[in-house]
Amino acid sequence: MAVEWYLVLSALLFAIGVCGVLIRRSPLVILLCLELMLNGANLALIAFSRNAGNEEGQMFALVVMVVAACEVVVGLGLIVAMYRRRLPLNVDFMRGLRG
């Protein structure tokens, strides 16, 4: 399989993730859509690593996974904190920032 196929697939996955972030309201699902986008980027990195014949792209993909794990941990912590304070789990109601 040519590498182009993988790159187009990764672009499609990224676009689906963007669409999800735009149309969904629940912060949990928005985090899932962020995962979709990160995975699309991972697929592109690994396809380029295969194409170039060295493993540096795979290193990038592993570091992206670490960043995704951190984002999940902090995001889920925020969601649990929102739930504890009886705030609505809807990003449209969370538009104010307060220190």
Place this chain on the structure above:
Amino acid sequence: MVEVAFFAGAIGALGGAIAVIALRNPFYSVLALVVHLVSLAGLFLLLYAEFVAAVQIVVYAGAVMVLYVFVASYVGGAEEPLWEPIPGQRLLAPLLAAALFIELSIAVLGTALRGLDSEGPKLDTGFGSPANIGELFLERFLIAFEAASLLLLIAAVGAVVLAGRRRGSDAQPSAEGSS
């Protein structure tokens, strides 16, 4: 044979991704994301990234998704309200996503990079194996490795601080009074 495996993985990944954004219940969205991640791991195997595929299944589809399932069942599988603040957002967003996809495809297919229409060079047998990846991480990418571990530690501490139960703040109806 490779084509069949690629299209099976691609259909699984695309179907999982579409199910994530189309299903109303967040719990089912999480399960659809597991399907997506496992299919992607298959595609990684096709690209000779054995170790990344294993990490994808063990860490991502295993550990991270268990965390998601716990939080989804903790906050309850609330159905999303259909209230739209911006009129036409549900129509406009897929259009914007399609435009982004077309733009990315033009960028990929119109690039002057050599060899994108080929399979890539012939690889030696140890490509993408845990031994090679570990060697690279501990020699060439040591700073990135240490930075990643520090980042994970900070994220863990941050999550404990964010989600930790504070006295007197639980019963508050709004964000006021947070320390």
